[in-house]
Amino acid sequence: MQQAKIYEQVVDRIRDLLESGELHPGDKLPPERKLAELFKVSRSSLREAIRALQESGVLESRRGDGTYISLPVGSDLLAPFAEVLTQQRVRLWQFFQFRIAIEPQIARLAAQERTDGHLEALHHLLDMQEREVIADEKNGFADLHFHQLIAMATGNPLFVDLVTRAEAKLAETRNESLQSEERMQRSLLAHKEIYSTIAGRDQDGAENAMRTHLQQIEKLVFCDRE
Amino acid sequence: MQQAKIYEQVVDRIRDLLESGELHPGDKLPPERKLAELFKVSRSSLREAIRALQESGVLESRRGDGTYISLPVGSDLLAPFAEVLTQQRVRLWQFFQFRIAIEPQIARLAAQERTDGHLEALHHLLDMQEREVIADEKNGFADLHFHQLIAMATGNPLFVDLVTRAEAKLAETRNESLQSEERMQRSLLAHKEIYSTIAGRDQDGAENAMRTHLQQIEKLVFCDRE
């Protein structure tokens, strides 16, 4: 029963080195062969880790030269804090903090800008979610898209993009406490509440309802474990 | 003679298959060994391509089972609004709407989470901005980074990333009304106000000060023309 794949472990170890300050942006990494030996893994696994880190913009390989830690964007002025920018893993709680700061404002705007078309789409989605709950399907499909539809109701593609990325990232770390039957019913209720405030163009109500909804989820996620 | 690396070619070919509709979200890919043979590459290179695509959320591998195309956004439910996501052009006012919704919340969090180190950096930046105003330099360097520093004070890299992207995008369309001497003085004053609220850990004050600041800028940009 081996859970973590080797290359994932390597990714983590390299990120750790960055956060602990043992490696700095611009540094040149040891050659792959030495790194592999150092980490006690095959060069193949090490390379897959490098590919992953490269794809997320942390590393940069130059054939015949070496592998470097990417320089963060921005100027020297930001240097003291700059490492936060590119590398540094994003924790789960940071995502929740992010959503709780952003989405209530989106809901507020949605209440202001929504059209009847958006309302209809939301209503349709709620129906679907209700059927999911009754059938006890745990795919969470409707739940996932509710927040996207709210963002669309603002009429501003920037919000849609933002929420979409957040949802996608959050889906990676989906945990079980989000899948209990009780939680799904609570979620449905909260969504209905948010829907009605937006339908009634109640901006304050929408903002508060959304914040309450997200805080409930947060509490569930962080108190449920261990 | 910079030949594209093999695994990059493979990444592109797979992305092409997705966009051309020959592969759909949820589909199961052929086994790695067959795919490698099909693409005429080694399994190692194919796997590095898969790692990269996996890191960007396109693919998903399950040991003993297969590799699947992840299904984040593209459901039929969103189809009516989907154009917004991909290629609707983002208007300038949408950026302002975005910032006015987001940054006051960031300022609020900053007032809560800031350390003395952040405060010091902010103070230093304000000094620099003051010298700019006095010297009548119009580079707007300090002005640009003020909002970034605020985001850093939240301690959450997600906000930093967000603000950085927004600033970068806005810098492209920088217009002249932002460069007048009067505006720069007003901006400096507003920044000082925001600074003092954050220094005093006044969350409501910070939120309001930031909102007022942004609304002033918005007014300037949109009333100045014609």
Add this chain to the structure above:
DNA sequence: CTTCGGATATTGGTCGGACCATAGTGTACA
């Protein structure tokens, strides 16, 4: 002494093959 050019070493990129670990499938037995 400086500069240029080529030989050499270093390093990432690609390859093929072997074996391991796990999830899904089918089959034989109770």
Add this chain to the structure above:
DNA sequence: TGTACACTATGGTCCGACCAATATCCGAAG
């Protein structure tokens, strides 16, 4: 009929070799 086992397919890991681009060093030319 149902359960447990063996088998198979598939992703994960390792090894060792060679290729290709780049850096470095060193000697010859100016």
